[in-house]
Amino acid sequence: MGARCDVAVIGAGPAGCAAAIALKRLGVASVLLLEAGDGARPRFGESLPPDIRLILAQLGLAEAFAALGFDPCVGAASSWGEDGLGYNDFLFNPHGLGWHIDRARFDAFLRDAAVAAGAELRFDTVFDSVVMTGDAARLRVRGERGDETITAGFVLDATGRAARVARALGAERIESDRLVCAAALIRIDPDGLLGQRSLLEAVDYGWWYAARLSPDEAIVVVSTDADLLRARRLHRSDAWYGHLAATRHVAAALGTAAPPSQLMVRQARSSRLSRAADQRWRAIGDAASVYDPIMAQGVTKAMIEGLAAARDIVRHMPDAEEGLDARFADYLSLRDYFYGQEGRWPDAPFWTRRRRPQPAVRTLWEVSA
Numbered sequence: 167m168g169a170r171c172d173v174a175v176i177g178a179g180p181a182g183c184a185a186a187i188a189l190k191r192l193g194v195a196s197v198l199l200l201e202a203g204d205g206a207r208p209r210f211g212e213s214l215p216p217d218i219r220l221i222l223a224q225l226g227l228a229e230a231f232a233a234l235g236f237d238p239c240v241g242a243a244s245s246w247g248e249d250g251l252g253y254n255d256f257l258f259n260p261h262g263l264g265w266h267i268d269r270a271r272f273d274a275f276l277r278d279a280a281v282a283a284g285a286e287l288r289f290d291t292v293f294d295s296v297v298m299t300g301d302a303a304r305l306r307v308r309g310e311r312g313d314e315t316i317t318a319g320f321v322l323d324a325t326g327r328a329a330r331v332a333r334a335l336g337a338e339r340i341e342s343d344r345l346v347c348a349a350a351l352i353r354i355d356p357d358g359l360l361g362q363r364s365l366l367e368a369v370d371y372g373w374w375y376a377a378r379l380s381p382d383e384a385i386v387v388v389s390t391d392a393d394l395l396r397a398r399r400l401h402r403s404d405a406w407y408g409h410l411a412a413t414r415h416v417a418a419a420l421g422t423a424a425p426p427s428q429l430m431v432r433q434a435r436s437s438r439l440s441r442a443a444d445q446r447w448r449a450i451g452d453a454a455s456v457y458d459p460i461m462a463q464g465v466t467k468a469m470i471e472g473l474a475a476a477r478d479i480v481r482h483m484p485d486a487e488e489g490l491d492a493r494f495a496d497y498l499s500l501r502d503y504f505y506g507q508e509g510r511w512p513d514a515p516f517w518t519r520r521r522r523p524q525p526a527v528r529t530l531w532e533v534s535a
């Protein structure tokens with residue numbers, strides 16, 4: 167006979183870990199956290215805003231997080247709508263400074279906290295399918311123990327933008343743009359110009375972003391639309407580096423950084439599910455909705471939704487997730503306002519598309535760029 171649990175959380179990213187920690191702290195007896203990977207895959211999402219302190223505190227993790235000693239982020243410098251740099255500092259933020267984190271270390275920290283709280287974590291365990299019965303969800307998973315059926319009282323889909331559980335239950339993803347990111351880790355001069363601010367620079371085909379992760383390493387990302395990425399060959403290291411060298415502010419801040427040996431290309435389309443919850447399941451984090459990385463809110467949103475889902479499950483209001491559409495509409499307004507601030511390239515496709523937002527498209531669940 168397969169395993170049984172009160173709640174099965176599929177995906178051990180920030181959303182799944184926050185949910186598992188909160189469920190255990192709220193007294194749920196058995197929480198199974200299933201993760202397809204082995205924890206080693208590199209992930210995006212290194213800028214954390216100051217207000218993530220609130221959610222870390224609610225999960226009882228504020229002090230342990232502070233002890234990790236991540237690089238503080240004092241704010242952002244951006245060339246957006248004008249050629250010079252403007253500054254937006256966290257100096258007057260009531261929650262203090264933000265951080266530039268090592269994402270692999272941060273995710274490992276959350277997984278360890280989930281296990282310490284009492285959740286059972288299984289790596290290399292892939293969710294395949296689900297059948298809903300009257301009072302339980304029967305999950306088929308593949309892992310080190312072979313194929314297995316797990317019976318759960320409730321399932322949380324925290325599988326990121328792939329939304330494997332929601333997809334298996336017939337939900338569709340509704341996408342609002344074609345954004346894609348190509349990123350690299352770059353060695354930098356510890357005495358160079360890239361300080362503790364994130365650096366953002368709009369260009370005619372999208373925007374560049376750089377953030378220092380440690381005194382001698384930075385993450386550098388270009389965001390553009392999928393067709394523009396291909397046309398400019400920005401998925402190739404040589405072309406990517408050539409475009410980087412042509413930027414004004416990012417290139418200057420990175421100094422004589424060497425070309426990257428490896429690029430990571432990921433979809434970053436804004437999207438939401440057509441249906442994100444029911445009596446026995448709910449999608450949280452990127453599985454439910456994906457925000458543009460320009461907002462740097464993905465990790466915080468994922469953890470807030472994990473915590474909220476845990477509370478609703480314990481209060482027996484599992485399908486109370488009615489606010490997704492309204493929250494996503496608010497997010498789109500903010501995103502469009504932000505992109506609307508850039509008017510230097512009135513005829514460039516990347517910017518005209520954002521002034522006349524594209525109609526939402528239901529997708530066929532492609533996950534790679």
Ligand SMILES: Cc1cc2nc3c(=O)[nH]c(=O)nc-3n(C[C@H](O)[C@H](O)[C@H](O)COP(=O)(O)OP(=O)(O)OC[C@H]3O[C@@H](n4cnc5c(N)ncnc54)[C@H](O)[C@@H]3O)c2cc1C
Pocket residue numbers: 176177178179180181182200201202203209210211212213214291292293294324325326327328330347349387432433434450451452453459462463464465466468
């Ligand atoms: C280029 C880029 C830059 C970004 N920058 C930032 C930033 O600066 N700040 C920020 O806050 N956010 C940023 N984000 C967004 C952020 O990375 C995500 O919002 C965040 O990781 C979402 O967390 P999650 O837990 O919902 O999903 P994920 O982190 O994607 O975790 C999902 C987990 O589910 C697992 N999984 C998938 N399928 C299965 C399966 N079938 N069975 C079992 N497990 C499965 C995966 O292995 C993974 O571990 C950025 C995103 C991109 C693309």
